[in-house]
Amino acid sequence: MENTEKLKNSKEIVAYLVEKFPACFIAEGEAKPLKIGIFQDLAERLADDDRVSKTMLRSALRQYTSSWRYLHGLKAGQARVDLDGNPGDLLTEEHIEHAKQALKESKDRVFANRRNKDDKKESKGEVKADAAGKREEKPKKPRRPAPRKPDAAAAAPKQYRQAQAGELKVEQAVNVVLGKSPVPATIKEITKDDVQVQLQTGMMLRVKFEHLVL
Secondary structure, X not given: OOOOOOOOOHHHHHHHHHHHOOOXXXXXXXXXXXXXXXXXXXXXXXXXXXXXXXXXXXXXXHHHHOOHHXXXXXXXXXXXXXXXXXXXXXXXXXXXXXXXXXXXXXXXHHHHHHHHHXXXXXXXXXXXXXXXXXXXXXXXXXXXXXXXXXXXXHHOOOOOOEOOHHHOOOOOEEEEEEOOEEEEEEEEEEOOOOXXXXXXXXXXXXXXXXXXXX
């Protein structure tokens, strides 16, 4: 018996669209630019589908097209696709610039909210308490100085800075803070909540933005 239970939220509807129209909607990675007016096409194709309401469909489509991975896919030379994956009009420069601006503003908001949360935690003493706990460790005995003077350039540790939202992009080389030392990696996907990176060993990881340094 076919499942006719209504889909409850945008996430479920997007997953359903990926299943129904795989040549148009993509679950992971950079999404394809959608044909202008594709909502009407969806409404017609799903007119007899009791699982999806037009209101929820419109909301899910808005969420899909405002996601970071969709905005990343709006580049020069890309063609919009219909529900069957057929290419149509090329993206205009106006639409590309609008996507870039929307992506920057969205990243700025997310990072600003994250910084505000970190500031509040520090003001409550959580960061200070953590630092105090580390100071309670048994101090190590000082080492004897080396008999020869070390090379200053070789001894100086490499300086890193935390990556900013607006400068992150797919296939960008970054460093991921894993343990004590940052590890080289390449960005494979960017979402509002985290970033998928590939280490030099080939391993794929999802990490928070604050774990990326340049």
